[in-house]
Amino acid sequence: MPAGPAPRIQVTGRARAGKTTVRHALSLISAEETSAVDDPGRPDPVLDADLLIYVLPGASNATDRRILATLPPDRTLVVLNKADAIGLRWADAAAAAENHSAALQLTVHPVIATLAARTRSGTVTDADLRTLHRHRDHPDPAFTLAPDLFTAPAIATDTADRQRLLARWPLYGISCALIALRHAPTLPAVTLLQILHSASGIDPLHTDLHHRYEQAATRLGT
Structure with missing residues (x-):
């Protein structure tokens, strides 16, 4: 038929x-x-x-x-x-x-949807991981509540890196990634991508x- x-x-x-x-x-x-x-x-x-x-x-x-x-x-x-x-x-x-x-x-x-679309078409790069690891133990988690807080120059000298990270990933995804790396610092990029996909x-x-x-x-x- x-x-x-x-x-x-x-x-x-x-x-x-x-x-x-x-x-x-x-x-x-x-x-x-x-x-x-x-x-x-x-x-x-x-x-x-x-x-x-x-x-x-x-x-x-x-x-x-x-x-x-x-x-x-x-x-x-x-x-x-x-x-x-x-x-x-x-x-x-x-x-x-x-x-x-x-x-x-x-x-x-x-x-x-913005996070889901990024995880389907993108990857967590080495540059992403380096920036995330630099800030995974930030003393004030509230710095991921708004884009201007996350990219504030007063946080560290890597403002441009944080801006590039925010251009690639929505802030919620960055917050989830920081929490995951805080609990498991050795997470590989592919596993972190799976976590972000699930979080979407x-x-x-x-x-x-x-x-x-x-x-x-x-x-x-x-």
Whole structure:
């Protein structure tokens, strides 16, 4: 029996929610990225794909809730992107995702798409490791709370190295890497990359997406 057509995937959400970054983090090269659902003066995008990925940039607003109320739960995944900006710990982002899921009656995954995309396409270089090791025992962990704190000249003389590190990795990833190296200074680069990938939260989303994709393919083949 010939195989059916491949399921269509659409990635949607508000402007600047991180739709492109989420698509890259999931390696969804063929997925369709829609126009923003909050584009003034334009009609809502037609969301008729076999799988729908809706990207929330933190808290939902009235537009998100209006659109999501129209989407079929069995074909919709919600990505709570920029989870590193929610609270102070990953547990805060996980709790926010659970609250969103209960309110929306949809599956919601907390994700740091910028970190996930970097771990899929990049490597932890020797220069990255040297800079991280120089600061793994910094007496004030709060210096990773904001980019200007992390790159402040008063911290050390390697300002340019810290700026280059921040250009390559999001601050949350740097914070996770410093904690990991503080506990295990001999971690190799490949293991550190795996830790950062896990810290992005992308794997549970990818697993769920794969499961939904198989279900959609079965529906199309019947």
